[in-house]
Amino acid sequence: MPRADIWAAIHRERAALADELADLTTQQWSAPSLCGRWSVQEVVAHLTAAASTGRLRWIRSMLGARFDADLHNQRRMREHLGTGPAETLERFRATVTNTTAPSGHTPAWLGEIVVHGSDIRYPLGLAGTPALSAVTEVARFFAARDFTVSGRTATAGLHLQAIDGPFDTGTGPSVRGSTLALVMAMAGRAEYCAELSGPGAATLRERIGG
Incomplete structure (x- = not known):
């Protein structure tokens, strides 16, 4: 963007x-x-x-x-x-x-x-959600580097796949979920790991202390 x-x-x-x-x-x-x-x-x-x-x-x-x-x-x-x-x-x-x-x-x-x-x-339990285009931009940024969050370190060797949008990056065991759940997991929010699936989900959860 x-x-x-x-x-x-x-x-x-x-x-x-x-x-x-x-x-x-x-x-x-x-x-x-x-x-x-x-x-x-x-x-x-x-x-x-x-x-x-x-x-x-x-x-x-x-x-x-x-x-x-x-x-x-x-x-x-x-x-x-x-x-x-x-x-x-x-x-x-x-x-x-x-x-x-x-x-x-x-x-x-x-x-x-x-x-x-x-x-x-x-x-x-509020109903509001950020726009998918905005969350996708954040997901790409977080996965590419460790800046405000340690997204690159947390997801190294994993394949992140959004089920609601175009975000798809990395190679290795897959971690699937909504773009927002992937973003929040990269930001260290373990609560969102319950919304993730795939063979790499447990690895990501462990890395962020979930």
Whole structure:
């Protein structure tokens, strides 16, 4: 996808998630997500931070955290966390059309909203799903390199086959599933491994700690 189309997809996915978040209860906002120890509200604040942090700010923040990415993410998340769900959502909505990012790896930032949107939707049972074209772009990026996630390492020697779209890459024992399930597994979300099949599925599950 051309870069302009990727940014347009990022903006659509952010807007769609924001609309879903508007209907959450207070209990749902405080529910655990699939993203480590973060609640749904904290993941939304992290998405706001990611959409607000350019290259220089990212470098300064990482230096301040002594290149501890977890500490960097925690500090920036807290910076963008509102006093309650309404303010957190308002801050996220304000970034929907931002084109700010720490680097020019635009598919990675599409992956940011696809993965974290699913981190929120999956445990809450929300019906929304990212567009297949967007998820396919992320799948190709994740499988080709270790950047924001260790997708290339996790899938080395495996043949990934999407059952709902054109994503098909690698050689070796096959791992089949929806494009989103493959993306989320590459992002280390073991919960999605239950949706995968094929002789390579157990290997992938083991590699991501599932």
